[in-house]
Amino acid sequence: MKENFDFLMPSVNFFGPGVIEKIGDRAKMLNMKKVLIVTDSFLEKVENGPVHQTLDSLNKAGVDYVVFNGVEPNPKVRNIEAAKKLYLDNNCDSIITVGGGSAHDCGKGTGIILSNGDDITSLAGIETLENPLPPLMAVNTTAGTASELTRHCVITNEETHLKFVVVSWRNVPLVSFNDPKLMLDVPKGLTAATGMDTFVQAIEPYVSENRNDITDGQCLQAIRLVEESLREAVANGHNLEARTKMVEAEMLGGMAFNNADLGYVHAMAHQLGGQYDAPHGVCCAILLPIVERFNIIACPDRFADLAVAMGENIDGLSTREAAEVAIDAMQQMNDDVGIPRSIKEIGANPKDFELMAENALKDGNAFSNPRKSSKEEIVQLFQEAYDAM
Template identity: 70%
Template structure:
């Protein structure tokens, strides 16, 4: 655990039902005169959805805007290029991302290219950015990725099928909005996938080599909330109490991993998502029990604590037996919300595991994993997750 550390998050975070109404006011305070909304075509056309509500708030504040709706799941370099071209053609002076992780990551990518260079792939890594992004605000619509508050921009090179991450404090949005009313109509599968991504953020942060007392507190509370409310949010998307608490948990998880970093689950999930264009949260959820069971010997007391946070009783058990109950609890919540049992079900092919393992060990998330593995170890973890 680190005792000397910095702590990053947006300077202003609005949370709670109805906070989306404050977007126009904040855009004005940031001297935004013509902003580009970065979103996808589904959200753009959703009647009274988050994009329409964002537009209404901007109109009320007298802020001009254009809409870029070319965001794809696992946003691609082509999406970033298209967004940059529209931003420049329309002479915009700020960005507002509206959606889940894909919209936020794409918006960050657009901002990166606008101020730091046209080839975003050359900026992959940690603190490679030398210039600030254009003013950026993020309106979040899912409880999971927390990209609306983090320094990570995860993009996919569509030619190589590889995901890469640009990690920089300059990527952190200036203002974030988490309004659970925007999340009421999120489909069950997306609710489950993003919720499990948030749980993975908490777990990986909690066992990360770079954890600190602040991130521990955030991860612990996040795990407890997700254990209580994710199943309810999946079962009934209009359960406002469940949606609100999942939004809170996602925010806590984002603050935790933005500062404590992650581990092999995310490093490997990026390879699955890039190679097969699979949903990120599902990739993380399927890999998490396998990877964390392998990690267990590095920090069994932490996994025992996770068991307790998820409602398990560990009285009288050995440290390792208690830790195993933590892993079993992760498996159970994943199964309950409908996550597939193995990576084979999302299209994984063993012939790709060698290359995927090589790239996973290069991923920026790999370096804070609590147990250090070899290429052979990572291949074996992919194989184990393939069998389920």
């Protein structure tokens, strides 16, 4: 295992149709000699899909690689441990992730335990990493988590069913590639789930305690882009313009929450994902209108702004009435793209709510939520999401 990981470069984000062709050249520029490709078995099998195109670009550049295809949804500790073993067994010196958030988080997690110790669960929290990760690039295939350009690494402890976050600037990939052509064949259910994650990741930073003028602009533009394009991307996945706008929205949202952080929607969604292995974007989407209605009293003017960004007419309404319009618009987006209304539909069980509420308040995303709550209030929010019709 090479220990010389202690160099830093500004993150470079390539965006647009065809940028996947730049992977090999960029790998050579970073002096990658033997790359661990981190992906899942489905993507690896897709003929001329993202994995094959990545490997073709590396082959043309003369960069050697080995493929780890064991990424699971809501990546587990066992996934990063298996990837680490393959990395060491093959004398790799760098990592390229290919996929959506699960692949990127798995690759980050692998890098973390390569350079910061075997027990990643002990590193949960904010800026706990002392050592740089191996050189890391990310090839993104969904307009969703923005993990390809953020400092968040989300891993599930399969023994405790607890989803935890390692937040560090050291996790940011050196280079990311967002090619909307790679997303044209993403199924509509996955398009909806990942697209709603993008939507949530633009809304939560806008009402976060850590917001600023720069992140505000990023959030509002991301929300406008989602409003313009998510329904179309779900209805017609081969609409390249809609896919491109969703990538733009995802990247803007990622940049925003990289700096302004998130809130209770993500803190609670992580508990649902860890406990029931449920899709992250679906968990976030179901919780969004329920949690944000709870948050209104902390910053009603902000929610009125969101209503305008979502294209709603608030003329003649009070600030509180306009804020309620924003919540209704969030639910309408869920309904339009086929998100279920209740967490009952993803296997939630009320007997788990107390423990999940306790863990949600410990989640790194909870601290920037605009309204502070008790465990009992979080339990009630889970119950509302369960009883929703």
